[in-house]
Amino acid sequence: MKNLMKLSVLGLLVVFLFTSCAKQPTQQIDEAKAAISAVEAAGGNIYAKEELKKLNDDFNAAMDEVNAQSKKLFKKYGQAKEMLAKVKADAEAVKELIPARKEEAKNNALSAQEEAKAAFEEAKALLEKAPKGKGTKADIEAMKADLAGLEAQLAEVQAAIDQEDYFGAKEKAVSIKEKANAIAEQVKAAIEKVKGRK
Amino acid sequence: MKLKAVGSALALLSLYSLIFIGQSCQTPPAPPEVQEALSQEQDLWRAGASFFAPKEYEAYRQHLAEARKFFQQEELKIGYFRNYVKVRQKFRQVIDEGNSLKNLVETRKTQAAGEIRSLKNRLYERYQIFNSFSLELTMRNFSRQHLAQADVMFKEIDRLLAQEKYDLAREKLKAVENLLNQAENILRRQVERYMDPDQVAAWKRLAEKAVKKSEETGSLLILVSKLERRLTIYKNGKPVKTYEIGLGFNGLADKLHAGDDATPEGEYKVIKKVATSKYGKALLINYPNEEDLKKFNEARKKGIITERTKIGGLIEIHGGGKDGLTQGCVALDNSDMEELFRKIPVGTPVVIVGTTNLNNKIVSVFQDDKKAEKK
Numbered sequence: 001m002k003n004l005m006k007l008s009v010l011g012l013l014v015v016f017l018f019t020s021c022a023k024q025p026t027q028q029i030d031e032a033k034a035a036i037s038a039v040e041a042a043g044g045n046i047y048a049k050e051e052l053k054k055l056n057d058d059f060n061a062a063m064d065e066v067n068a069q070s071k072k073l074f075k076k077y078g079q080a081k082e083m084l085a086k087v088k089a090d091a092e093a094v095k096e097l098i099p100a101r102k103e104e105a106k107n108n109a110l111s112a113q114e115e116a117k118a119a120f121e122e123a124k125a126l127l128e129k130a131p132k133g134k135g136t137k138a139d140i141e142a143m144k145a146d147l148a149g150l151e152a153q154l155a156e157v158q159a160a161i162d163q164e165d166y167f168g169a170k171e172k173a174v175s176i177k178e179k180a181n182a183i184a185e186q187v188k189a190a191i192e193k194v195k196g197r198k
Numbered sequence: 199m200k201l202k203a204v205g206s207a208l209a210l211l212s213l214y215s216l217i218f219i220g221q222s223c224q225t226p227p228a229p230p231e232v233q234e235a236l237s238q239e240q241d242l243w244r245a246g247a248s249f250f251a252p253k254e255y256e257a258y259r260q261h262l263a264e265a266r267k268f269f270q271q272e273e274l275k276i277g278y279f280r281n282y283v284k285v286r287q288k289f290r291q292v293i294d295e296g297n298s299l300k301n302l303v304e305t306r307k308t309q310a311a312g313e314i315r316s317l318k319n320r321l322y323e324r325y326q327i328f329n330s331f332s333l334e335l336t337m338r339n340f341s342r343q344h345l346a347q348a349d350v351m352f353k354e355i356d357r358l359l360a361q362e363k364y365d366l367a368r369e370k371l372k373a374v375e376n377l378l379n380q381a382e383n384i385l386r387r388q389v390e391r392y393m394d395p396d397q398v399a400a401w402k403r404l405a406e407k408a409v410k411k412s413e414e415t416g417s418l419l420i421l422v423s424k425l426e427r428r429l430t431i432y433k434n435g436k437p438v439k440t441y442e443i444g445l446g447f448n449g450l451a452d453k454l455h456a457g458d459d460a461t462p463e464g465e466y467k468v469i470k471k472v473a474t475s476k477y478g479k480a481l482l483i484n485y486p487n488e489e490d491l492k493k494f495n496e497a498r499k500k501g502i503i504t505e506r507t508k509i510g511g512l513i514e515i516h517g518g519g520k521d522g523l524t525q526g527c528v529a530l531d532n533s534d535m536e537e538l539f540r541k542i543p544v545g546t547p548v549v550i551v552g553t554t555n556l557n558n559k560i561v562s563v564f565q566d567d568k569k570a571e572k573k
Contacts, residue, residue, distance in 0.1 A: 050244075053240075053243055060263075061266075064263065064267065068267070137522060137523040138447075138521070138522075138523045141447065141523070142332070142333055142342055145340070145341075145342035145343050145346070146342055146343075146345075146346040147346075148342075148343045148346075149342065149343035149344065149345065149346025149347045149349075149350075150346055150347075150350065152343065152347055153346075153347050153350045168366075171354050171357050171358070172350065172354055174353075174357070175350045175351070175353035175354045175357070176350055178353055179346065179349055179350050179353065
């Protein structure tokens with residue numbers, strides 16, 4: 001009877017040792033999560049969409065492994081730990097990529113803004129030079145109002161840049177440039193109209 | 199000898215056993231469906247499945263996760279005991295589901311793009327109506343500022359549609375709609391008299407009275423219809439010649455005071471023929487008449503205009519070109535003015551009205567706009 005008791009205690013001890021030695025890798029999980037959050041905070045949703053998706057997929061796969069092991073009697077979290085460590089390392093690498101991409105987007109937006117401003121100023125200068133005769137006055141006044149509208153849109157480009165919406169700013173700037181060029185062409189046509197009459 | 203033969207047989211048997219064990223220990227390659235499904239999931243995500251078919255995409259991912267789990271369990275087995283038949287079946291099912299999902303995403307994307315394009319086209323139709331109308335009015339107003347901004351946004355929307363950024367395109371469309379509504383309000387305020395049936399009827403009565411008088415007296419009459427940009431000479435109550443005219447920035451408004459660039463409305467007469475003016479030949483009319491003075495004094499009493507404001511004068515029908523802008527006068531092309539100058543003597547009645555047409559183009563502009571809105 002005594003032996004049986006001893007054996008039972010020993011058996012329980014062995015089971016306890018096997019199960020308690022393999023604890024869930026909570027620290028690694030937290031670290032991987034934090035690394036992914038850092039990518040998101042750095043603008044990963046905008047500048048590293050694909051990479052962020054992969055990170056989340058890999059993290060989910062690692063968590064699947066953690067969950068699968070947690071249901072086993074003899075838990076082995078070695079593989080899950082490796083997976084989580086890789087997620088963390090990958091996330092850190094992705095985070096490093098973002099500033100350069102953000103800078104590139106910013107530069108693109110700024111250069112599009114400059115081009116839009118230049119096109120706007122060109123149209124404005126042309127309009128100022130245009131002969132304000134009876135035949136062109138109406139056209140010129142209409143184009144002046146159009147340019148005032150473009151000026152309001154140019155202000156929105158700056159607002160988008162200030163809010164770090166570089167892609168939005170670029171799209172708007174390119175559209176303004178197109179419209180400003182179209183107005184410049186109209187001014188030229190109005191000038192030609194007057195020249196033709198002389 | 200016998201021993202040698204037995205030895206050889208044993209050696210051969212051992213060799214075969216080793217080959218057998220070796221072969222059975224070899225890990226069979228993962229079925230190609232596994233990689234295919236994983237790539238498919240990436241493609242679906244890139245195509246926007248999580249946005250266009252979130253429920254279906256989630257279910258698909260769940261099934262993919264189950265298939266992967268099944269595959270991982272199979273991989274835990276010793277090579278010889280692995281059976282990828284079921285793995286392949288499971289992944290094939292996932293791939294089939296993914297293909298259906300891909301079609302669903304494409305369909306929903308096409309639908310979304312179609313809805314946005316149709317909304318955009320509807321708004322663009324409104325934009326075009328207002329754009330050409332605002333040019334026709336040749337008024338100094340803010341409507342064109344709104345319209346120019348709307349035009350910039352239409353260009354942005356086209357780009358967003360090309361990039362399949364439908365949410366952003368929808369947001370921009372709302373902003374465009376707001377700009378068009380503002381432009382419409384400005385335009386309406388400037389021309390609402392032309393949509394008022396009572397006002398149009400009053401103008402019509404004024405014109406008909408003058409034409410009848412011309413018929414009764416056999417005299418000449420100049421009838422100016424501002425909205426239609428038309429000047430017609432009547433003789434014996436019959437139209438004999440019509441000319442196209444130009445007005446000022448605020449030509450469609452009724453003149454109230456000096457500097458408002460509006461063209462007066464009412465009954466006038468030619469009081470002087472000016473052979474050489476800044477704008478070629480000219481016919482001076484008797485603005486302000488009694489009615490104008492009355493209106494002006496009332497406006498002053500009500501504080502609509504200041505004490506310093508003057509009523510103005512020197513309103514002419516002159517040359518210089520119909521596509522110019524006047525400060526309240528009626529302008530004709532020089533050749534037309536030469537002809538008019540020859541035909542019209544001093545004392546000829548001049549009636550200036552907004553329009554005599556109840557279904558005039560302003561009414562139709564805003565009706566068309568309503569139609570575009572309802573589509």
